[in-house]
């Protein structure tokens with residue numbers, strides 16, 4: 001299991017164990033972490049699973065694909081560390097990952 005910390009916009013932290021192979025989005029949904037809507041179910045087609053990856057984890061989580069980049073255009077308040085959490089695959093190497101949730105998902 002990989003430990004993932006999700007921090008809501010108001011600062012509430014949720015530290016959950018996520019099975020490797022799932023996405024960071026699925027880890028949130030399965031553990032009832034609020035703040036990720038995931039309307040498309042992980043198909044990289046809605047941008048409602050927007051998260052900000054903690055700076056220390058940007059390299060480990062990699063760069064968004066061209067498709068993810070274009071979907072991020074539909075998210076609000078996109079920053080250089082913005083990612084769509086359905087596109088980040090959890091692995092043991094990502095244990096300790098910290099992501100912050102935006103105020104709104106659009």
Ligand code: FES
Nearest residue numbers: 040042046047086
């Ligand atoms: S769940 Fe729709 S883009 Fe991630």
